[in-house]
Structures are given as structure tokens and as C-alpha cells.
Amino acid sequence: YHAKKKGNSYLFFNDTMNRQAVKRLQIENLMRFGLKEDHFEVYYQPKMNIRTGKLDGMEALVRFITPKKGIISPGVFIPIAEETGQIIEIGEVVLNKACRDVKNWIDKGLFNGRVAVNLSAKQFSLPDLTTRIDVILQKNELPSYFLELEITEGTVMDDPQEAIAIMRSLSARGIHLAMDDFGTGYSSLAYLKQFPLNTLKVDKAFIDDMQSERGRNMVDSIVTIAHNLDLHVVAEGVEQAEQITMLEQLNCQTVQGFYYSKPLSQPEFTEFLKTQQSNSAPSLIRKINA
Ligand code: C2E
Ligand code: MG
Ligand code: MG
Ligand code: MG
Numbered sequence: 578y579h580a581k582k583k584g585n586s587y588l589f590f591n592d593t594m595n596r597q598a599v600k601r602l603q604i605e606n607l608m609r610f611g612l613k614e615d616h617f618e619v620y621y622q623p624k625m626n627i628r629t630g631k632l633d634g635m636e637a638l639v640r641f642i643t644p645k646k647g648i649i650s651p652g653v654f655i656p657i658a659e660e661t662g663q664i665i666e667i668g669e670v671v672l673n674k675a676c677r678d679v680k681n682w683i684d685k686g687l688f689n690g691r692v693a694v695n696l697s698a699k700q701f702s703l704p705d706l707t708t709r710i711d712v713i714l715q716k717n718e719l720p721s722y723f724l725e726l727e728i729t730e731g732t733v734m735d736d737p738q739e740a741i742a743i744m745r746s747l748s749a750r751g752i753h754l755a756m757d758d759f760g761t762g763y764s765s766l767a768y769l770k771q772f773p774l775n776t777l778k779v780d781k782a783f784i785d786d787m788q789s790e791r792g793r794n795m796v797d798s799i800v801t802i803a804h805n806l807d808l809h810v811v812a813e814g815v816e817q818a819e820q821i822t823m824l825e826q827l828n829c830q831t832v833q834g835f836y837y838s839k840p841l842s843q844p845e846f847t848e849f850l851k852t853q854q855s856n857s858a859p860s861l862i863r864k865i866n867a
Pocket of ligand 4: 758780781813
């Protein structure tokens with residue numbers, strides 16, 4: 578029986594497919610339950626300004642915390658949620674919690690910048706996207722100025738003309754837009770200049786490659802293109818001090834990565850903001866402004 582089965586690649590392929598289908602179904606069910614039971618939490622990773630050593634903003638990152646299977650990584654459940662459409666509901670939970678937390682930090686005087694929230698392709702193409710965002714902002718009494726949305730090349734290159742229209746309506750509200758994982762997907766330089774973007778996030782893959790001269794030249798070129806288009810640049814996945822030094826030389830002001838901090842839970846990020854504040858001599862800043 579085993580020999581026969583082993584020799585039959587079709588059967589083996591089928592078995593693997595079945596196992597994958599079962600796993601997907603399990604995660605889909607876990608997500609349905611998790612949405613009901615509030616198992617999706619938002620963590621925050623600081624975006625640091627190299628020059629000042631201070632916080633430029635933060636990125637909201639979803640965490641699926643299940644009682645039975647522990648934390649399930651976004652890399653595992655996001656692709657499945659994209660396929661099932663559950664990403665729409667998950668995305669709303671994330672946006673809502675991110676707005677709530679930022680409102681709280683602003684009210685406490687701990688923060689005065691933008692929170693970046695990842696937007697999936699499914700969410701981006703919802704016909705009532707802007708209304709949904711308006712509702713969440715209003716509910717949390719958060720002005721749109723404090724929100725940034727991160728979208729990927731794949732999301733906008735599907736239908737670039739339509740994407741430009743959607744981005745314009747978001748941008749008109751004062752929401753900032755960032756191109757996430759830049760350089761990894763299918764992107765067109767011809768379109769890059771037409772998209773109403775504020776920020777370009779250089780993917781970790783390019784940052785990892787900076788040990789080589791060609792890798793450094795690549796990042797140099799991306800930063801130059803971004804600046805020539807009046808875009809802010811954020812380097813993703815920065816882990817080493819040498820990378821900070823190189824990025825500073827290349828004129829990249831903002832970095833995000835484990836070097837400064839891993840993504841933090843809401844209470845942890847509150848503590849982080851407090852230590853930031855004690856470092857920045859706020860009394861002096863207030864005196865100058867008064
Ligand atoms: P992303 O938007 O590019 O987020 C950056 C990812 O890199 C995060 O992984 C972050 O934890 C990780 N990272 C940051 N610094 C470092 C570093 O120095 N080294 C390494 N090795 N990794 C670093 P995470 O949280 O696992 O999220 C993975 C992806 O899942 C995100 O990539 C994003 O595409 C997606 N995602 C996360 N949260 C959401 C969400 O709320 N909505 C949607 N639609 N997608 C999300
Ligand atoms: Mg992102
Ligand atoms: Mg990214
Ligand atoms: Mg990335």
C-alpha cells in the first residue's frame with residue numbers, strides 16, 4: 578500500500594493539497610472565531626529619525642493572539658484572510674484600534690504624529706472605502722491628519738488609473754499615503770510620479786543587501802528617486818548600527834527596524850513614548866513656542 582502510494586506522485590500531490598486545504602480551513606475558522614472573540618490586537622513599531630534620534634511615527638501591525646495556538650504570524654493568516662475576504666473585517670478592527678490608541682496618546686500629550694496602518698488590496702478596492710475610513714476616524718474623534726495608509730505596489734498596479742482616483746480622495750482628506758515594500762513587486766516608474774504618495778518605504782531586502790557596493794548603490798538610487806519626487810523615505814527592517822551609518826550617508830532620514838525596537842503592544846508603546854518624552858526636553862520646546 579505504502580509503496581504504491583509513494584510511487585504515485587499524483588496521490589502524493591493530492592495529499593499535500595489536502596493537508597494545506599485543511600490547514601487553511603482551520604485558520605479560516607480560527608479567524609471567524611477570533612473576530613467574534615476579539616483576538617486581533619494591534620502592535621506598534623516606531624519609525625525613528627536618524628538625525629534627531631526621535632520618533633517620526635509608528636506602524637500598526639496586527640497580531641492574532643489565539644488562546645489555543647498562541648500568536649499566529651501575519652505572514653500566515655493575512656494571505657488566507659485576503660482570499661476569504663476576512664481581511665476586510667480584520668482591517669477595520671486594526672484601523673479602529675490604531676485610531677483609538679493614537680487618540681489616547683495624543684490626548685495624554687505623549688504623541689503628535691501619524692500612525693501608519695497597512696491597507697490590503699481587498700480593502701483598497703472597496704467602493705465605500707473612504708466612507709468606512711471617515712466613520713472610523715469620526716467614531717474615535719481622530720482628525721485624518723494623524724493617519725497614514727501603507728499600500729503595496731501590487732495593490733495600485735492592478736488598475737493604476739482607478740488607484741490614482743482612490744488615492745486622490747484619501748489624500749484630499751489629509752491622509753498620508755506610503756508605498757510599502759517598494760521595489761519588491763511589479764512597479765512602474767512611469768506611474769510612481771503620478772501616484773499622490775507622501776512616503777516610499779524601501780523594503781528590507783534592499784537594506785540587507787547594503788553590505789555590497791552594488792547593494793548600497795541601489796539604495797542610494799532609490800533614495801535619490803524618492804527625494805526627486807518629493808517623497809519621504811523610510812528604510813524597513815534595519816537591524817544593525819552599520820546600516821544606520823550608511824543610511825545617514827545616503828540621506829535617508831527615517832528608519833524602522835529591530836535596531837531601534839521590535840513591534841510593541843499598546844502598554845509597551847505607551848512606556849516607550851514616555852521614555853521618548855523624557856529624552857526630548859519638552860519644557861524647553863514649550864518655552865520657545867510660547
Ligand atoms: P510590512 O507592512 O512590510 O511590515 C513590516 C514587517 O517587518 C513586520 O512584520 C515587522 O514586524 C517586520 N520587521 C520590522 N523590523 C524588522 C527587522 O528589523 N527585522 C525583521 N526580520 N523584521 C522586521 P509582521 O508584523 O510580521 O507583518 C508582516 C506583514 O503582514 C506586513 O509587512 C504587512 O504586509 C502584513 N500586515 C501586518 N499587519 C497588517 C494589517 O493590519 N493589515 C494588513 N492588510 N496587512 C498587515
Ligand atoms: Mg507596512
Ligand atoms: Mg513593509
Ligand atoms: Mg516588508
